Ligand SMILES: Cc1ncc(C[n+]2csc(CCOP(=O)(O)OP(=O)(O)O)c2C)c(N)n1
Ligand code: SF4
Ligand code: SF4
């Protein structure tokens with residue numbers, strides 16, 4: 001099943017793997033797609049452990065990742081309590 | 091409830107997509123600073139027609155080119171001088187300077203010193219990668235002792251510039267240093283810096299795997315990024331350990347680079363003082379006319 005929580009602009013990814021190295025729950029891995037740079041952009045692992053912390057989205061140097069809760073899959077995502085600037089959501 | 095934007099929505103708003111992807115090398119920290127700036131701008135909700143970016147020359151100075159707003163890509167070291175000019179022409183503009191350690195602390199050092207001293211209302215985001223990245227790795231004035239560069243093949247013997255210390259001594263209103271691997275504090279700090287009247291300096295320690303990391307044997311991208319985690323410490327933690335820690339703990343942290351907000355004061359900025367001066371002189375003149 002395709003999981004929709006992580007969207008990667010494949011042509012923007014340079015393959016630094018910082019998202020994969022830094023994900024706190026180790027939810028990402030290299031995909032088997034080769035982009036035109038010859039690198040493998042990240043994807044969620046088969047078992048979706050992503051907790052929607054959005055670190056990968058904030059830290060990707062090439063702004064290639066977008067994270068959003070998946071409505072179709074009805075996965076009990078931990079709702080982020082903080083906005084990206086650290087303030088509580090009103 | 092406020093809807094949180096996604097990176098994709100943010101990119102549509104702030105990114106000049108035609109210029110993307112960047113020229114930056116794989117694993118370069120510059121793109122992260124750009125992203126943090128986007129989040130800070132989004133949170134501030136500024137009118138982007140009233141925000142101008144200025145930069146000098148270097149990899150870091152390419153950043154304004156990727157932002158969907160007006161920007162000046164100026165000559166090496168002169169970003170702050172141009173920014174002062176924008177402010178003088180129209181103080182209503184929010185001026186944000188992107189500059190590198192070579193651009194700001196090296197060739198542009200004097201512009202930096204005097205803009206900070208005069209407390210000119212601008213936000214300077216200096217991206218410190220310890221090296222002249224764009225020109226292939228010459229020694230920067232911020233490079234730690236012992237660093238290898240093309241112009242220091244046997245290791246740097248010059249004491250590095252602590253640009254935050256300098257800005258504090260000059261009385262800048264807001265001074266902070268951050269790394270790129272933890273998003274929340276730096277985004278909040280950029281926001282505070284932009285909101286602050288007077289001179290704000292934000293120094294970012296950014297990995298440069300190509301010109302600095304490779305030469306200094308800091309390992310692959312993952313290890314190079316980890317170097318920053320292992321060699322920095324929050325300023326508050328450092329102060330506590332240096333005060334109450336054991337000798338061993340002190341030994342462990344004494345050479346780490348402190349991160350945090352170093353100065354947050356409210357000295358009147360140059361243009362505030364200038365307006366007051368003009369008002370004072372106008373009043374004096376109208377009085378003397380009235381007295382005749
Ligand atoms: C007057 C002048 N001198 C020298 C140069 C060559 N030059 C271009 S970029 C650069 C260094 C930039 O270093 P830094 O500001 O640290 O930027 P980085 O590439 O590391 O981000 C130099 C010396 C120039 N363009 N103009
Ligand atoms: S952090 Fe961004 S550029 Fe790096 S591998 Fe992940 S998606 Fe690609
Ligand atoms: S949002 Fe957080 S948990 Fe999910 S993949 Fe990204 S870093 Fe990992």
Ligand code: SF4
Pocket residue numbers: 113114115116117118119120149150219223224297298299300301302
């Ligand atoms: S040379 Fe260094 S600073 Fe310049 S783009 Fe490459 S990694 Fe970044």
Ligand SMILES: [Mg+2]
Pocket residue numbers: 148190191192217218219220221222223230
């Ligand atoms: Mg540099």
